[in-house]
Amino acid sequence: MDVTAKGDSRKWISQLWVFLTVNYIYCDVFSHMNPEDLRMILEGGSGSIQITPMFLLYFAFVMEIPMAMILVSRLLPVRAGRWVNPVLAALLAAVQLWSIFGTGIPSAPHYLFFSVIELGTLAAIAVLSLRQRA
Numbered sequence: 001m002d003v004t005a006k007g008d009s010r011k012w013i014s015q016l017w018v019f020l021t022v023n024y025i026y027c028d029v030f031s032h033m034n035p036e037d038l039r040m041i042l043e044g045g046s047g048s049i050q051i052t053p054m055f056l057l058y059f060a061f062v063m064e065i066p067m068a069m070i071l072v073s074r075l076l077p078v079r080a081g082r083w084v085n086p087v088l089a090a091l092l093a094a095v096q097l098w099s100i101f102g103t104g105i106p107s108a109p110h111y112l113f114f115s116v117i118e119l120g121t122l123a124a125i126a127v128l129s130l131r132q133r134a
Helices: 006-033 035-042 053-075 078-101 109-131
Strands: none
Touching (some): 006 035, 006 053, 006 078, 006 109, 053 078, 078 109
């Protein structure tokens, strides 16, 4: 099966965005089951992050990217998808890496597990996008 063919690649990329989004959601669900994480969130912060309405708005914009890309990756012309998907995948990978290394919060084992899956999925999205044929 050639997943780089025009029709197949857009379907696969869209499905990878779905998979990524579900992993983001479940990682957050698991994090809210961790008493220490939940305590910090309820106190209005987490490590060096202060949870404010503006932070939540920023976070909403960032999380809207993979959800929007589920549809956009199927609707964009292949030529546009070749650069939009990898650019947004790189942006989300940078955010994910920052969440692991730049927040001052030691990452829980479940968070690291999901992060590896998410980063791998973002890499797959970028590679498949760059290999698409018109």
